[in-house]
Amino acid sequence: MRSLKVQILALLLGALLLLSGSFMAVLGWHMKDRAEATALIKAKTDLATCTEIVEHTYPGVWRVQDGLLYKGEQEITNNTQLVDHLAALTGDTVTFFLGDTRVATTVRGPNGDRATGTKVSEPVAQMVLKNGQTYLGQANVVGQIYRTAYEPLRAQNGTIVGMFYVGVSHSFEQEMVGSLSNMGLIGGILTLLVALLGWFFVQKVIIRPLHKVALGTRDVATGHVTQKLDITGPKEIGELTGAFNQMVERLETMAELKDLSPLEQARVDQETVSNALNEEGCIGPEGLPKGLNVSTLKQIVVFLQGLSVPVSSETVAEGVKLTRVTVRRYLEFLEQCGMLNGELKYGAVGRPVKLYSMTNLKP
Numbered sequence: 001m002r003s004l005k006v007q008i009l010a011l012l013l014g015a016l017l018l019l020s021g022s023f024m025a026v027l028g029w030h031m032k033d034r035a036e037a038t039a040l041i042k043a044k045t046d047l048a049t050c051t052e053i054v055e056h057t058y059p060g061v062w063r064v065q066d067g068l069l070y071k072g073e074q075e076i077t078n079n080t081q082l083v084d085h086l087a088a089l090t091g092d093t094v095t096f097f098l099g100d101t102r103v104a105t106t107v108r109g110p111n112g113d114r115a116t117g118t119k120v121s122e123p124v125a126q127m128v129l130k131n132g133q134t135y136l137g138q139a140n141v142v143g144q145i146y147r148t149a150y151e152p153l154r155a156q157n158g159t160i161v162g163m164f165y166v167g168v169s170h171s172f173e174q175e176m177v178g179s180l181s182n183m184g185l186i187g188g189i190l191t192l193l194v195a196l197l198g199w200f201f202v203q204k205v206i207i208r209p210l211h212k213v214a215l216g217t218r219d220v221a222t223g224h225v226t227q228k229l230d231i232t233g234p235k236e237i238g239e240l241t242g243a244f245n246q247m248v249e250r251l252e253t254m255a256e257l258k259d260l261s262p263l264e265q266a267r268v269d270q271e272t273v274s275n276a277l278n279e280e281g282c283i284g285p286e287g288l289p290k291g292l293n294v295s296t297l298k299q300i301v302v303f304l305q306g307l308s309v310p311v312s313s314e315t316v317a318e319g320v321k322l323t324r325v326t327v328r329r330y331l332e333f334l335e336q337c338g339m340l341n342g343e344l345k346y347g348a349v350g351r352p353v354k355l356y357s358m359t360n361l362k363p
Contacts, residue, residue, distance in 0.1 A: 040149075046149070069098040076104055078104055094106050115142045146169060148167040212229060229245060289333065300316060340358060
């Protein structure tokens with residue numbers, strides 16, 4: 001069977017790992033959604049920014065001349081300087097389309113060359129070129145997934161002659177989500193530190209005190225003399241220590257009484273006991289109160305005179321072989337007569353215990 005400290009350690013680490021893992025999973029899911037939303041917002045904002053720059057730099061309308069795309073008098077087809085400048089400002093990929101075909105772009109094909117002459121994906125062409133709407137979302141751009149924004153380019157008569165595109169690379173999202181790895185590492189280190197601190201706390205406050213109590217109990221069980229424990233800790237540890245100390249006191253008292261027997265108790269002069277009872281006024285002309293017996297009373301007095309320490313009614317009952325209820329009546333009677341001293345003793349747990357001793361003894 002596993003020890004208590006191993007079980008506590010497993011419970012502590014398991015709870016911390018479960019909490020940490022759950023937190024990282026929720027945070028990762030949230031970060032992924034936020035990264036996607038942020039990328040789309042960036043694409044939409046960059047599209048508007050680049051449009052303003054193009055409109056300010058090249059006044060005029062969009063038009064097609066000799067199969068080439070123009071903005072006013074400026075040719076846009078194969079204008080790599082323009083798309084490279086816009087890409088440098090935004091960090092995005094930038095493309096101008098004539099119809100559904102790329103005519104100026106920073107997008108690279110599999111061979112590393114600019115993907116000029118390649119076609120846009122069908123869903124984008126349907127929404128932008130045919131429906132005349134802005135497309136905002138994920139799209140396949142020459143075999144790569146981007147968060148994209150497309151808008152139609154309209155001639156002076158409103159005819160759609162092409163498209164303008166900006167795309168945020170998937171690496172942008174990966175960088176945001178990648179920061180989660182660093183957070184996970186920091187979280188793991190903090191979890192380990194908390195676990196170590198928790199373990200040292202449990203070891204000092206719970207495990208070590210319990211180990212001391214266990215060693216003391218083992219000494220008692222094997223018949224070795226043990227001393228009372230002085231252990232500080234939580235309330236429950238204090239109660240356990242108090243109970244152990246009460247047990248030790250009880251065993252010490254029983255050890256002193258173990259050799260006493262009714263025959264040995266007879267060594268006390270019965271006549272002396274009778275005289276003492278008479279002198280104290282315990283036995284008057286009318287005898288004892290109803291329910292009390294002179295012989296039993298003398299037996300209890302003889303037993304108490306043979307002791308050197310105060311004892312409880314339970315101890316007396318075991319010594320004289322009578323019930324505790326009966327013995328308690330005699331003890332209360334002797335206390336009223338002044339032959340006994342009664343003192344309540346309070347322990348760490350449980351009810352207080354009343355200890356009795358002859359008046360010539362110090363309780």
